[in-house]
Amino acid sequence: MSNSTASYRQRKEDFVSNLSGGPVSEISNVTAIATVAMVLWSVLQARQSFFKPYTLLGFVVDFLLNVGAILLAFTLHSGSPTLLHLFLLAPAVLIYALPPNLGGSRKKPKLPPNAASKASGTEPLNVLSIKPYITTYRGWMMVSTAIAILAVDFKVFPRRFAKVETWGTSLMDLGVGSFVFSSGVVAARPVLKERASGKTTPLSKRLVASLRHSLPLLALGFIRLLSVKGVDYVEHVAEYGVHWNFFFTLGLLPPFVAVFQSMLKIVPSYAALALLLGVFYQVALESTGLKAYILTAPRVDLISMNREGIFSFVGYLAIFLAGQDAGMFVLPRSLNPNSKDKGATQRLTTLMMTGVWAAVWTGLYLLATDVRWGAGLTVSRRMANLPYVLWVAAFNLAQILACAAVDTFFFPAFYNAADGRAEREAYDAATSRVLRAYNRNGLAVFLVANLLTGAVNLTVPTLDVGPAVAMGILVAYALVLTVSAVGLDMYDISIKL
Template identity: 45%
Template sequence: MEATPEQAAAAKIYQSLKSTKEAFYANHSGSSITEINIVTSVAPIAYLIYAVLQTRKGFFHADEYSLPLFLIDFGLNIAALLLSITLYSEYAIYFVLLLILNVLILSTAQAPTPQQRPRRPPPRENLDRVLSEKEKLEAYLPKKAFITAWRGCMMVVTCLAILAVDFPVFPRRFAKVETWGTSLMDLGVGSFVFANGVATARSILRDDHLGKTAPLFTRLQRSLRSSFALLTLGLVRLALTKTADYHEHITEYGLHWNFFMTLGFLPPFTALFQGVFTSMLFPELLAICIGALYQLGLKRLDLQNWVLLAERTDLITANKEGIASFAGYLAIFLAGQAMGMRILPAVQSKRKPQGQNTPTKRPLLKPMLIQAVLWTVLFQVTVNYKYGLNLQVSRRLANMPYVCWVAAYNCWQLLAFYLIEVVWWGDAESAGGRGAGAGASYEERSPRMLRAFNSNGLVIFLVANVVTGLVNMTMNTIVTPTGAAMGALFAYALLVSGIAVGMNLKNINVKL
């Protein structure tokens, strides 16, 4: 049936709008790493303010979470980050200084005198006799507040950015770059993969500690279940995008590939490398080798030119960015696992020399600092013009400079969160600890808002993607004035945060 003139005109307007939107996301060159570091420093500073509020004012309690506390939590851990990447992005350094000033003012308050100190754990010589196997495992792999806060903040920024990028109030330099350069959103996707690597190290450590590491074939079978769930989400997203004729940035991953598919192909490699990780003295070496071999292939095998210049003539070339960049994301994932192997355990593994049958506390500062410095040095080696390889960062390729940048950034962020926890609460594994909040529980050390985003990260990310799509289909975001844009973003942030906290309060944890 032939279209009427009115239908033809409407279709022409729609195609023009779609082309305008696609141009809105394309050909960006990014911003400096320094600016990205300043803008995202709001996350650890917000955690620092939370630590001061807890130790000086005793604001939040593990068994109490009212609407006013939700709003304070939201303002501190959500609104501050949203403002830093939108309205206050041009004045990020002043915003950061204002937050630090709040820290200094709050720090002058006298810490409340605790009425009762938590009971000390049993003496070490009786620990094996007193604790059950489950309790020993929890003592070996406890929940750590600084990891939860770091991962929660990363999830928050990611969820905020995927909608904020659709509005002019979000600076174009923070959007994903076309090919070469660094941006906030480029860092976000890599950090998401790095954080997943840290989280998956827990299962590796648990199996090794209990001596229950499954055979390779069994591990691969289990990993396929996780892969199937993520790949299904990727296919559903692809179907919805194509059906709705949603605007796309093709050079991001390709015509059909998306971020869920990249995540979906990672679990089998977790199973494949599990035995290697538990036997390697330096598990970071595996990530470095994969990243270096991939970079060698980009240069020597002309893979880089194929990704950037080849025409999209078949299914492979249509998705060349997603297929090629997977090697880089795998290296980032393994770098995250290596960090997790070092920071998740609270005590040394049970495999100790004969006669040493008591747990030994693991110091974290040294291994975290070493990894941060290692990845920073490697990044400088890859990008330095005079003394290095003179390469450019490319999220599109996920090349070696990108791998090193993402790993270095997240190692330094983790170190910042760790130091905040240690200074204000003392070591989590010690009974008395040092600092004004010594003896506080994990729930008191970690903001509920960040625990909520951390415990259901992929589900919340999926919800954020769905809501983002709905917003884009109901309003022309790219011409929305600043006031209306911020209103929509705050409403979106409240909705996603409410869902996350609601699931947390109901103890709903969905693992994909």
């Protein structure tokens, strides 16, 4: 290794480790830009049918609103989120004030005979609907994650947004937890389907099925480990350890969740399981030498070398279970099927349930962290302790609530659909093509984002480029990811890992 390479590597390590975090309120202000951008997208679609049909111009606007706005919020407008809010809200108000153009004069494409015969009948509704706001929420989370993992290597990305060394909160600390929480939300689907069928899957079959999901992720973890060590890529050991990475955490979740599902015969809900696990882990941290071991133990064997990844897994498992609990009430078609006005009641009930649980998790977070009235604990993503679990759950439910509120206001037709075909059309109209594409192949996009991030860091001295060059690279990177995701969606390709 040359002296210049060694010097740059040291600078990069110092740059990565100099993390101070930021207040929770600032993180909320910045991430709220995604909601405002969603409002503008919804106004364009609901009032002007701007994205129907989906043209090249529609893609450009879709990309700018749902990817470009997030990129600006994380970089150039990180210090002035209010200004970006105004840039997005002003046209939304103006467009909403204009007379609606619902595209009624446009000629509908003629259907082939076989499609026309199917359309004349009634297609039954699926047991579980695919909610537009869940797609929006998960798509937004994937876009944010993909942008942040590369942007963090440039100086245009504020250090307070990068992962905190040990104690505190930051945007990227929230990102990894949100990825796990959102995975838990959709993991409730097979459980709900099983309950609807009235059947119970034995633990042995659940474990076998979970291994099918785990093995590809664990393989990716080993591939990442070998590639990172092979090219001497700069990484921060205190994040997960010497050998551990996020793919190992994701890969180990399914079998543990399958085991914990059997405990629902004793514990009433996934939320209770998450809380019990989080409290048990926090007690172990505080009453034993576990906290000191995680933070200060010498790295002398395989466990001590990877102690952050191994023990933080307990916290991530609790986050996954909390997400699965949220999925149990946001995914069902209706929580009150006996109501006469099913559409309106469903929307109201879902909003109320999400709001109540967001308040519950927020209250528990404040109780755990308040110095005067609570336990006075501090968030630690490094250990994934109890305050971190509560913070992630509270934030994600608040974000789901915001997405649901915008969705139900602008696109009520989805909740009033009488058959499967009408519901599917309403879903397509209510969801961004870009966010839908990110959500559909989220893990594959995340893998590509990691590969591109590594390629950029190996070819570009990210610490030495100015804001203009950095933004050019980030825009090109985001565009490549988005085109890839939308291309897969256009060709109806789903990559399941």
